[in-house]
Amino acid sequence: MPLLHQPAELINSLREQNPLVMCIQNYVAMDFSANVLLAAGASPAMVNAVEEAEGFTKISSALSINVGTALTPHWIKAMELAASTAHDCGKPWVLDPVGCGATAHRNEQCAMLMERRPTVVRGNASEIMALANACKVEVVGGGSAGGGKGVDSTAGSEEALPAGIALAKRFKCVIAISGAVDIITDGSTKVLIRNGQEILTKITAAGCSLSTLCAAYCAVCNSALDAVTAAFLHFCIASDMTAEMVEVKGPGTHRVHLIDNLYNLSSAALADRAKFEVHEL
Numbered sequence: 633m634p635l636l637h638q639p640a641e642l643i644n645s646l647r648e649q650n651p652l653v654m655c656i657q658n659y660v661a662m663d664f665s666a667n668v669l670l671a672a673g674a675s676p677a678m679v680n681a682v683e684e685a686e687g688f689t690k691i692s693s694a695l696s697i698n699v700g701t702a703l704t705p706h707w708i709k710a711m712e713l714a715a716s717t718a719h720d721c722g723k724p725w726v727l728d729p730v731g732c733g734a735t736a737h738r739n740e741q742c743a744m745l746m747e748r749r750p751t752v753v754r755g756n757a758s759e760i761m762a763l764a765n766a767c768k769v770e771v772v773g774g775g776s777a778g779g780g781k782g783v784d785s786t787a788g789s790e791e792a793l794p795a796g797i798a799l800a801k802r803f804k805c806v807i808a809i810s811g812a813v814d815i816i817t818d819g820s821t822k823v824l825i826r827n828g829q830e831i832l833t834k835i836t837a838a839g840c841s842l843s844t845l846c847a848a849y850c851a852v853c854n855s856a857l858d859a860v861t862a863a864f865l866h867f868c869i870a871s872d873m874t875a876e877m878v879e880v881k882g883p884g885t886h887r888v889h890l891i892d893n894l895y896n897l898s899s900a901a902l903a904d905r906a907k908f909e910v911h912e913l
C-alpha cells in the first residue's frame with residue numbers, strides 16, 4: 633500500500649503554508665527545536681504559561697508537548713489544558729514522552745496526557761515500551777518495561793514495535809519509534825525509514841525537535857501516518873546530507889549544518905534520497 637500523500641509534495645505544502653506550531657518544550661530543546669522548525673518551513677512559538685495554554689492553542693495550527701524537564705504543577709496544568717484544547721478543537725497534537733519509565737511521576741503524567749488523545753506520539757524505543765506499561769496497555773508479543781537510561785534509549789526500535797502497535801490501537805493514534813531504523817505505525821500499517829545518522833544520538837534534542845517537526849507536518853496533512861513519514865524523511869535526509877560534508881567532523885558541526893540542510897533540502901532531493909517501506913501489519 634503506497635502512502636496517499638507523497639513526502640516530496642508535503643515538504644512543499646509545509647513551506648507554502650508555514651504553519652504556526654505551539655510548543656510546550658523542555659528547557660534543553662527550546663532553542664534547537666525552534667531553529668529546526670524555522671529552517672524546515674514552519675513558524676514556532678514556545679509557550680509554557682498556563683494562562684495562555686488555551687488561547688495560544690486556539691490560534692496555532694498544531695501543538696507539540698514534551699515532558700522533558702519541568703514536570704512541575706504549573707507546567708503539567710499547561711500541558712493538560714493545551715492538549716485538551718487541541719483535542720476539543722480538532723487540532724493535531726504530538727506528545728514526546730521524554731524519559732518515560734524513569735520515575736513513577738513521569739509515568740503518571742505521560743499516561744494522563746495519553747487520555748487527552750494525542751494525534752502522534754514520537755519517542756525512542758525505551759520510552760515507547762515504558763509508555764505502554766504506564767498506560768497499562770496489553771502488549772501482544774512484548775511485555776518489557778523498556779529499560780532506558782534517563783532520556784536515552786537502551787533498546788532498538790523493533791523491540792518496541794509490539795508496544796507501539798498496542799498503543800496505536802488503544803489510543804487511535806500514530807506511534808513513531810526512532811532508532812537505527814525508524815518505525816511509524818497506526819496499528820494496521822508500519823512505515824520503516826532507513827535514512828538518518830547515528831551521530832544524531834549524540835546531539836541533545838535531536839529527537840525532541842523531530843517531534844515538533846511531526847506536529848508541523850500534521851498541520852499540513854490530515855493523514856498523521858503520511859505527515860510523520862514526511863517529517864522523518866525531511867529530518868533524516870537532511871542529516872544524511874550533513875554527514876557527507878567535509879566540514880562536518882562530529883556532533884557540534886553536524887548540529888549546525890543540519891539546520892542548513894533542513895532549509896536547503898529540495899523536494900526533488902527528498903524524493904531521490906528517501907529510503908522507506910510501507911508494510912501492512
Ligand SMILES: Nc1ncnc2c1ncn2[C@@H]1O[C@H](COP(=O)(O)OP(=O)(O)OP(=O)(O)O)[C@@H](O)[C@H]1O
Binds near residue numbers: 755785830842868
Ligand atoms: N542507531 C541509530 N542510527 C541512525 N540514526 C539513529 C539511531 N538512533 C537514532 N537515530 C536517529 O536520531 C534521531 C533522534 O532519535 P533518538 O532515538 O535519538 O531520539 P531521542 O532519544 O528522543 O532524542 P532526544 O531525547 O535527545 O531528543 C532520529 O532521526 C533517528 O532516526
Ligand SMILES: Cc1ncsc1CCO
Binds near residue numbers: 730
Ligand atoms: C538531556 C535532557 N534532559 C531532559 S530533556 C533532555 C533533552 C533530550 O531529551
Ligand SMILES: [Mg+2]
Binds near residue numbers: 728
Ligand atoms: Mg527524546
